[in-house]
Amino acid sequence: METRTRILVVDDHQLVIQGILCSLKEVGDFDVVTTNNCDDAFQLIKMHQNNNPFHLLFTDLSFDNSTEETNLDGGEELIKAIKNNDFDIKIAVITGHTETNRVYNVISNLKPNAYLLKSKCDAVEIGFAVKKMLANDYYYTHEIHQKIMRRNIIQIQMDDVAIQILKELPNHPKIGNLEGIIKKDDGTLIKLRSIETKLSNLRTDLNANNNTDLVLKAKELGVID
Structure with missing residues (x-):
């Protein structure tokens, strides 16, 4: 008899869990277990690791139901605990967090197999993510993929x-004040004209309207922080 794929869904909002359950039901015949906190999720994975293990995990990143007794107060801590224990389970983040830095x-640090957005996730996308994860592949929803690609390109540039310029810019009312502060690797001070050229290129790269917009982007x- 073929083993049914076991999926653990972790979220502190019951409506979200119900939505994921409905989508999974449309996609296939899975054995799905749910819980509303990361501590219970970790214990379930640990308990069943050698006997009827879970194959896939869907977890949010933020949980509002954490208390002082909570050990794992969010999805990131849960993912770290799973990886630290080398549990054999594919992990999907399904969240509302779209902040590029997060x-x-x-x-980059946790390497989940999938990253989905609650607001744009339907049965088709969840099904595609499940298929990718079971094939030991990765899937990031389009918006997340675009953010990562853009961040990588910017990082290279x-x-x-x-x-230095981006960090110092908010501290000085005039660009001219940056002359005498910005240095090359060898310690040589950079002239104002070179700083202005660099700023112009940065505004183009980040599609910024002005220097204030540049820092925000x-x-x-x-x-920068």
Whole structure:
């Protein structure tokens, strides 16, 4: 008899869980278990690891029901605990978080097999993610994929001088004040004309209207804090 795919769904909102359950029911005949907190999710995975293990996990990142007794207070902590214990389970993040810096950090550091957005996720997309994960592949919803691609491109274009300029820019009312502050790797001070040229290129790269917009977009992309 073929083994049914076992899926664990973790979210602290029952309506979200019901939506995922309905989508999964449309996709296939799965054995689905749900819980509303990360501690219980981890214990379920651990308990069944050697006997009827879960194959897939769908988890949110943020949980509002954490207390002082909670050990794993969010999806990121749950994913870390799973990976630290080498549990054999494919992980999908299904969340409302679209902030580029957080998305980038989750994907870069935790490497989930899928990243889906609650607001744009339907049965077709969940089904596609399940298929990809079971094939040991990765799936990021289109918006998330675009954010990661853009962040990677920007990151490649960013050098130390660009980072210095972006960090210093909010601290000075005039661009001219940056002369004497921005340095090359060898410690040589960069002339104002070169700083202005760099700023112009950065505005083009980040599609910024002005320097204030440039700093905001750099923060949104997680290039600077």
